[in-house]
Amino acid sequence: MFGFRDIEIIRSVVRYGGFRAASDATGLAQSAISRRIRHLEDRMGITIFERDGRGVRLSAPGRRLCDEAEILIAQRDRILGELTQGVMAGVVRLGVAETMTHTILPRLLTNLGQRHPMLRFEISVDTSDQMGQGLKDDTLDVVIMLRDQAPRGIALTPVPPVTMGWFVSPSHFTLPDPADIDDLAALPIVSFPKTTSPHRKVLQLLTPGRRQPATVHGSASIATMLHLVRQGFGIGTIPHSIVEAWPHPMLREINVRPKARLPDLEFGICYDAERNGEIGREVARAALEINPI
Amino acid sequence: MFGFRDIEIIRSVVRYGGFRAASDATGLAQSAISRRIRHLEDRMGITIFERDGRGVRLSAPGRRLCDEAEILIAQRDRILGELTQGVMAGVVRLGVAETMTHTILPRLLTNLGQRHPMLRFEISVDTSDQMGQGLKDDTLDVVIMLRDQAPRGIALTPVPPVTMGWFVSPSHFTLPDPADIDDLAALPIVSFPKTTSPHRKVLQLLTPGRRQPATVHGSASIATMLHLVRQGFGIGTIPHSIVEAWPHPMLREINVRPKARLPDLEFGICYDAERNGEIGREVARAALEINPI
DNA sequence: CACCGCATGTTCGGCTTTCGCGATATCGAG
DNA sequence: CTCGATATCGCGAAAGCCGAACATGCGGTG
Incomplete structure (x- = not known):
């Protein structure tokens, strides 16, 4: 097991070329560096520095550790900087x-x-x-x-x-122009899922005064709504922007009387x-x- | 500044849902966890956990720290494993x-x-x-x-x-068949750099008994050697495998007497x-x- | 060739800081 | 008020650090 402090010290030793030089750079006593690295080597069971009478050099595993540790330290510093300096990240x-x-x-x-x-x-x-x-x-x-x-x-x-419109596949249904609420309510309707407020608003718009509640299907997938309307499954309550994004010859907006207009989303x-x-x-x-x- | 231990503890708290549960999981006392995290928050100047009377939840920066720390810990463990288990990496x-x-x-x-x-x-x-x-x-x-x-x-x-051959651009030079040492030594020669042993061996092969030393150019780039020979700058000492890899109509091997053969590399x-x-x-x-x- | 200074790493005793534990205080919800 | 959670505090153990003394290798010098 090694900690950030350990690898920072190793990096210092490598960068400055020895325990002594690293001790100046880190502010630690040279003996502390020697002891820390020895303990680390014992814990990990590997040799990090090869010593001889006149200094130290990285061993093969030491160089690997050092290479990888560099990345680790850089990432920690990046995280630290982003968190403390309020960078959006x-x-x-x-x-x-x-x-x-x-x-x-x-x-x-x-x-x-x-x-x-x-x-x-x-x-x-x-x-x-x-x-x-x-x-x-x-x-x-x-x-x-x-x-x-x-x-x-x-x-x-x-x-x-977002403005909404009534859309229909003209080859499947014909409607008066302009259409009124009853004309719309007579047909199957494809709208948003029934847990959503637009669905409820469609129901409210169509229901008043009618004995038979309108048939309103719900779909959480707009692509599905478009397909259903094109295939004549019913008429749809669809945002204008959607139809503009996916124009289709089988889809036409129904001209309705003001009272039948859908509220904006x-x-x-x-x-x-x-x-x-x-x-x-x-x-x-x-x-x-x-x-x- | 944070250490691996800090983020390991944070991870435990998140994973087990509270300081108390984490204390069981980590083997630390609940008070130790509380104090460590508070100190960490003070040092970094951010809130990691939001506390209320009934527990803790990660704050926004806490979640960021936790997400990133997860990666850091994983990398440390990977490095540690590779180093101690002798994985070649x-x-x-x-x-x-x-x-x-x-x-x-x-x-x-x-x-x-x-x-x-x-x-x-x-x-x-x-x-x-x-x-x-x-x-x-x-x-x-x-x-x-x-x-x-x-x-x-x-x-x-x-x-x-690696076997070597003498190569020549036939449109620039004509040589007897088979060629002898003197025939080769009379022409400019393109070989490896003069610091290398093959270069010296070519010199030794050509020099004995000749008053005028042979002209041997050196190139550290085999591609350059090939170009020079093709363009008639001289004849070349080139590994057979190279010519096989880059065959060229302007390049032909010279048939030489046994004594003029080049030693293998x-x-x-x-x-x-x-x-x-x-x-x-x-x-x-x-x-x-x-x-x- | 022996000697000595210089530079480097190692070891050791003593001190400071950090860290954890256990007991207790505190807080919010039901 | 009680339950389940965190916060706080004093004490003690362990880790970490320092400085001094020691060992080792290199190079200049008489």
Whole structure:
């Protein structure tokens, strides 16, 4: 077993060419260096320095130890520096609602990566309620999620709203132009998962005054939603930005009356201000910078 | 500043979920863990664990420290294991005569690499006298060099001899068939550097009984020797294996009388048995394995 | 060739600092 | 109030360091 102190001393001996010179450099007595290295050699059962009457030279295993130890020390110093000088570094566990992966996320990560090259991201895509839980039990550091599903006591910075539209495959369904609520509610609907607020809002929009509740399917995968709508499984509530990113000839937006319009999705950047205030504020800053409100 | 012990303890606390549980796991008293971590936090000026009445949780910088420390500990254990269990690992500084780079070196390295995957090679190509010096002043671990130039007190394992031939560009020079010593000595000759024994042997071969010493140029680069011979700068003394590796229509071997034949090059694997016996023997073993004598 | 100074590493006794233990105080949640 | 957790404190053991004395090799000098 060896410690950082041991290998620092070995490095000094190698660098300055002897125990005596190293003792000047390290501020230790020469005897202390001699004794430490001898003890280390005994503990590890290897020879690190070969001695003869006029000095010391590294042995083969000593040189190996020294080579590797150099890296170890450098890493410790880097860690130490990053931690004490407040450099943004390490792993950020970032949770993202899928819609965001097609809008601000790429630019957000680019911006953060440029400003903080030592930062690494661990990105999960999940439903907002799951990620809200992650924030609370400290399995996620920062989450970009639906604002109205953010847990209590969590810092929240809004990002620009995402507009929604009704989409249909024209070869499977025909609708009046403009369509009204009842026209939409008569068809199967594909929306977000039922644990999310947009799903509930769709239900609320369609249900009032109707005896038969609308059929609303939920999907946590936007790609799946698109496929289902294209294949005529139903009509979909989909962010405009998604359709722009993946345009498809089988997909057309339905023109609806004002009362049937879908509300915008309101996302926000959420984090525990106590625990992750620093990185959270930085993510919020980056979001503002790439997409000023 | 933190030591291995510190981060091992932190890891225990994280892994077992608290100071008390970690104290059982590490065999330390709970008070010792508490005090050590507090001192560490004071020294580094950061909070590693957030405490409240019912336990501890990692803070953000604490998690970073813990993540990075895990890697540090793993590396230390790897180094320790390799050193104490005699695993062949680390960097081997290997010196090679250029001729060998075209003969046994590739297979030698392949063999060694397969048997000792943790080994890294740092290969230098130089003249044998230079590398002999490198062996003595411990800037090279193992050298494949001309046997007769190996320093004293160095372990030496022979490798199969390399046969030499006289080569010429037929469009520039015409020679009798077979050629005799005087025919060769009348032309400019391109050979190895004049510090090497093959160069001296060429001189000895050509000089006896001649009033005018032969003109022998030296080159430490075999590629240059080949170019010079091809361009008619002179005739060359070149290993057969080199010409086989780089065949060229402008290059033809001269048929010479027995007395004008060049002696074989005798190479050997050299190393300091004291310092690098282990790896040296292993290189010798590999050489025998790929090319049994 | 013997001697002596110089430089280097080693060993040893004594002292300081670090570290751990055990008992006890303290704190928050149920 | 009690339970389960961490914090604090005094004591003692161990590790680590220092300085001095000692051993060894090299090179200059008479």
